[in-house]
Amino acid sequence: MNKLIALLWLVGIYGFQASAEIQVINNNSFEEVKNNVPVNWAINEYFKKNNKLGTIQILSESAQDGQNCLLIKNDTTQVFHLIGALVAATPGDVLRMSAYVKGKGTFRLSIYMYNSENAWLDGLYPQSIKIESSGWEKKDFEIIIPDKEFKDKGKVAEIRPVIVVDSDSEIYLDNFSGQIEKAAIGASTGETSKK
Numbered sequence: 447m448n449k450l451i452a453l454l455w456l457v458g459i460y461g462f463q464a465s466a467e468i469q470v471i472n473n474n475s476f477e478e479v480k481n482n483v484p485v486n487w488a489i490n491e492y493f494k495k496n497n498k499l500g501t502i503q504i505l506s507e508s509a510q511d512g513q514n515c516l517l518i519k520n521d522t523t524q525v526f527h528l529i530g531a532l533v534a535a536t537p538g539d540v541l542r543m544s545a546y547v548k549g550k551g552t553f554r555l556s557i558y559m560y561n562s563e564n565a566w567l568d569g570l571y572p573q574s575i576k577i578e579s580s581g582w583e584k585k586d587f588e589i590i591i592p593d594k595e596f597k598d599k600g601k602v603a604e605i606r607p608v609i610v611v612d613s614d615s616e617i618y619l620d621n622f623s624g625q626i627e628k629a630a631i632g633a634s635t636g637e638t639s640k641k
C-alpha cells in the first residue's frame with residue numbers, strides 16, 4: 447500500500463510538471479513589423495545563392511488573425527528559412543508548432559538547436575507538407591527535442607523555431623503557435639503550471 451501511495455505521489459508531481467508549457471515566441475501573428483520583417487523573426491541569409499533568395503511580404507489584407515499575415519515567395523532553387531527567437535529547451539521536451547497557411551507549394555515548421563553556450567548543434571526538419579489551398583488551413587508539427595550528445599558539443603539547451611518554405615512555393619502564413627511541453631524528467635526549474 448505504501449508503494450501505491452508513493453507511486454500516486456510521483457504521478458502527481460511529474461504530472462504537474464509535465465503540464466507546464468512555455469510559449470516559444472512573441473509576435474506569433476506577425477502584427478508587429480520593423481523594416482518589413484516581423485519583430486522577433488529574421489530571414490536567414492545563409493541560403494542566398496547567386497544573390498537570390500526568396501522574399502517575404504507583410505500583407506495587411508486577408509489575414510487569418512489580426513491585421514497582418516506573411517507571404518513568403520520562393521522562386522529560387524534554395525530553401526527559405528524565417529527564423530524565430532532563441533528559447534530554452536530540454537532534451538525530451540515536446541515542441542508543438544502550428545500555423546495557418548494557404549497558397550501553393552511545400553513548407554514545414556522546423557527548429558535549429560544550440561547548446562548551453564549558444565553554439566549551433568544541428569537543424570531538425572520534419573517532413574515538408576504540400577499546400578494547395580486558397581483558404582486558410584491549420585497545419586501542425588510535433589518535434590521531440592533529441593536527448594543525445596552532439597559530438598563534442600553536448601546536449602540541446604536552446605532552440606529556435608524555423609519556418610521553412612521550399613523552392614517554387616508561394617505560402618501565406620499567419621497565427622504561428624509554438625508551445626514547449628516540458629519533459630516529465632528534468633523539468634525541475636519550477637515553472638508555474640497554467641492549470
Ligand SMILES: [Ca+2]
Nearest residue numbers: 475511512514
Ligand atoms: Ca496576423
